Amino acid sequence: MTKKTELLSEFLITRGFVWPSFEIYRSKVEAGGFYDYGPLGVELKHNIIEKWRRIFIYPYQDFIYEIETPIIMPEIVFQASGHIEHFTDFIVECTKCGRKFRADHLVEEQLEKKGIKVRTEGLDEKALEKLIQEHGIKCPACGGELGPVGRFNLLFRTIIGPYSTNVGYIRPETAQGMFVSFPRVFELAGRKLPLGIAQIGKVGRNEISPRQGLIRLREFSQMEIELFFDPENPKCPYLRDVEKVKVRIAPEDKVAEAVQQGKEPEVLELTPIEIVERRLVPNEWMAFFMGLAVIYMNELGVPVDKQFFLAKLPEERAHYAACAFDQMVWSERFGWIEVSGLAYRTDYDLSRHAKYSGRELYAERKLETPKEVEEIRLYPNPQKVREVYGQQAGQVMKLIADIAKDSEKVKQLLDRGSIRIGDYEITKEMVFVKVEKRKITSEKFIPHVVEPSFGIDRIVYVTLEYAFTLVGEGKILLRLPPDIAPIKVAVLPIVKKSPYTDIGRELYRDLARRGLRVVYDDDGSIGTRYSRYDELGVPVAVTIDERTPQDETVTLRDRDTKIQIRAPMREVYSIVRQVIEEKRSLVDIGRERGYEIIVRGS
RNA sequence: GCGGCCGUAGUCUAGCCUGGUCUAGGAUGGCGGCCUUCCGAGCCGCUGAACCCGGGUUCAAAUCCCGGCGGCCGCACCA
Numbered sequence: 248m249t250k251k252t253e254l255l256s257e258f259l260i261t262r263g264f265v266w267p268s269f270e271i272y273r274s275k276v277e278a279g280g281f282y283d284y285g286p287l288g289v290e291l292k293h294n295i296i297e298k299w300r301r302i303f304i305y306p307y308q309d310f311i312y313e314i315e316t317p318i319i320m321p322e323i324v325f326q327a328s329g330h331i332e333h334f335t336d337f338i339v340e341c342t343k344c345g346r347k348f349r350a351d352h353l354v355e356e357q358l359e360k361k362g363i364k365v366r367t368e369g370l371d372e373k374a375l376e377k378l379i380q381e382h383g384i385k386c387p388a389c390g391g392e393l394g395p396v397g398r399f400n401l402l403f404r405t406i407i408g409p410y411s412t413n414v415g416y417i418r419p420e421t422a423q424g425m426f427v428s429f430p431r432v433f434e435l436a437g438r439k440l441p442l443g444i445a446q447i448g449k450v451g452r453n454e455i456s457p458r459q460g461l462i463r464l465r466e467f468s469q470m471e472i473e474l475f476f477d478p479e480n481p482k483c484p485y486l487r488d489v490e491k492v493k494v495r496i497a498p499e500d501k502v503a504e505a506v507q508q509g510k511e512p513e514v515l516e517l518t519p520i521e522i523v524e525r526r527l528v529p530n531e532w533m534a535f536f537m538g539l540a541v542i543y544m545n546e547l548g549v550p551v552d553k554q555f556f557l558a559k560l561p562e563e564r565a566h567y568a569a570c571a572f573d574q575m576v577w578s579e580r581f582g583w584i585e586v587s588g589l590a591y592r593t594d595y596d597l598s599r600h601a602k603y604s605g606r607e608l609y610a611e612r613k614l615e616t617p618k619e620v621e622e623i624r625l626y627p628n629p630q631k632v633r634e635v636y637g638q639q640a641g642q643v644m645k646l647i648a649d650i651a652k653d654s655e656k657v658k659q660l661l662d663r664g665s666i667r668i669g670d671y672e673i674t675k676e677m678v679f680v681k682v683e684k685r686k687i688t689s690e691k692f693i694p695h696v697v698e699p700s701f702g703i704d705r706i707v708y709v710t711l712e713y714a715f716t717l718v719g720e721g722k723i724l725l726r727l728p729p730d731i732a733p734i735k736v737a738v739l740p741i742v743k744k745s746p747y748t749d750i751g752r753e754l755y756r757d758l759a760r761r762g763l764r765v766v767y768d769d770d771g772s773i774g775t776r777y778s779r780y781d782e783l784g785v786p787v788a789v790t791i792d793e794r795t796p797q798d799e800t801v802t803l804r805d806r807d808t809k810i811q812i813r814a815p816m817r818e819v820y821s822i823v824r825q826v827i828e829e830k831r832s833l834v835d836i837g838r839e840r841g842y843e844i845i846v847r848g849s
Numbered sequence: 850g851c852g853g854c855c856g857u858a859g860u861c862u863a864g865c866c867u868g869g870u871c872u873a874g875g876a877u878g879g880c881g882g883c884c885u886u887c888c889g890a891g892c893c894g895c896u897g898a899a900c901c902c903g904g905g906u907u908c909a910a911a912u913c914c915c916g917g918c919g920g921c922c923g924c925a926c927c928a
Contacts, residue, residue, distance in 0.1 A: 567928090771885080772890065
């Protein structure tokens with residue numbers, strides 16, 4: 248850690264952004280990977296989420312809907328999703344040095360060195376153990392004997408119902424809730440595609456050893472969208488919205504090449520449209536979300552050249568992904584970290600849930616040219632049936648009805664002239680055949696899904712790291728974008744005396760009542776207070792000074808430039824709103840409105 | 850899980866090697882007051898820790914020894 252990042256982590260805790268949970272029990276129990284958000288942290292996180300909504304949902308609210316589903320879900324959901332199977336790691340421990348390894352990875356690696364190619368997918372612990380013994384695989388670190396293969400599932404497990412054996416799990420991603428409730432939302436949306444379902448919420452992953460503060464948590468928050476579309480129409484009509492965005496991308500072929508040569512992958516700088524044209528992504532939606540994701544991180548203060556999309560190679564991808572990218576952001580403390588993942592989940596999830604639930608989960612598409620299909624229908628000829636089978640005719644008629652439902656059997660009957668079912672021989676003569684021609688104007692299909700998925704806590708950290716600036720000697724300036732800043736205004740009487748304090752308190756109340764996050768402070772010198780609120784990232788400081796009692800004007804100070812404007816006190820609210828909503832500087836607003844601009848030497 | 854470092858007020862830290870002078874010192878913070886009219890001024894008073902837990906050695910342990918629990922960093926793990 249550098250001096251700066253060290254100061255930052257101390258700052259985050261002592262100023263009440265975040266702190267490790269269960270602190271008073273920390274010396275009694277290991278419970279890493281959990282963090283509390285303090286007052287400022289809650290507000291910051293809230294603002295970061297709201298900005299995400301403003302970029303990903305509100306402009307597309309005609310087809311992207313936000314929902315909220317439970318954190319705990321029954322086991323079958325995760326059997327369907329594949330998490331029970333794939334979220335389980337097989338682990339072997341070295342009996343000598345105690346190091347733990349992914350058993351499947353280890354076997355594949357070690358055997359590949361010997362020139363043996365094996366696929367461990369689908370093998371259980373016994374099979375892996377056998378491979379280890381047969382090939383005499385040893386601990387790669389110390390050469391010791393390996394112990395038995397164990398399982399480690401990253402899902403948090405619980406019981407649903409007090410006396411029950413009904414197993415439930417905390418969701419490891421919010422996604423499954425959206426897949427499971429797809430039919431309802433699809434219905435609400437008028438059965439139209441594209442359809443986006445968004446969800447913001449908590450998830451849990453029982454990490455083996457969480458480290459690195461907010462970067463790897465056992466419980467964290469996600470913002471996800473499942474964008475459902477017709478795979479035969481993978482066009483994104485909104486691609487133009489992001490046409491000017493520069494997206495830095497390390498595509499799959501470059502990453503594969505880099506891995507082979509053991510170097511860093513080449514990063515291209517392209518627009519989303521170019522990414523589509525070069526076929527670096529399998530559909531336009533992925534390029535679209537890349538564009539939005541870059542805009543989002545950029546508005547949080549991360550420059551475009553400090554981000555890129557890293558293609559995931561097939562062996563690194565999650566079980567559901569046919570194509571995946573990680574959005575990487577540079578952190579001074581942690582290096583490149585993943586803040587979002589973008590995955591093409593195809594129809595994997597809906598198909599699986601359809602299979603496990605027994606519910607059809609599909610959409611329909613209109614055929615451009617209606618298809619004509621021939622439908623052959625069979626009806627029993629009661630007279631003929633009775634002639635042959637007499638008393639048993641009723642039974643046979645039922646059989647014919649069954650045959651009629653099975654196109655294979657119908658075909659057999661018509662082609663061969665008869666079919667044998669059990670003891671009964673049924674001939675062509677016993678049925679009427681009716682050929683119906685039907686026009687089909689639509690067909691069923693399972694929508695495909697593109698999923699952008701953001702880890703909020705990491706984004707909170709990254710945002711703070713980029714905003715955290717040291718000026719002078721150990722003086723902190725938190726340059727948060729005004730719309731992200733937890734506190735928007737500090738109201739500061741120039742000295743702690745009447746009438747300045749009375750006016751200040753009144754202004755404070757007024758702004759607070761109108762919905763702004765604001766603080767009032769009259770303690771210590773004015774310089775101390777400016778610095779105090781610079782440190783908390785408060786973008787505007789309003790000072791009540793000697794002029795205020797005379798002409799009802801106050802000064803508004805810009806956090807980053809320290810330039811002030813003098814404006815009527817009753818305009819403070821509207822000026823601050825402009826700063827937040829229109830992303831305009833105070834000086835800019837002051838000029839436009841013809842206010843006095845004050846630059847003081849410091 | 851392994852290895853290294855570490856555990857003293859809300860925070861940062863002195864003391865530990867060379868046991869007693871430590872009813873644990875400082876800074877910062879918090880509270881009250883004075884002062885203070887534009888960029889971390891000063892002053893006064895108050896407020897705070899039985900030194901991670903347990904055991905041992907000793908007349909005497911924050912300090913030495915053993916065990917436990919936790920933290921940080923590195924390794925491994927991170928669908």
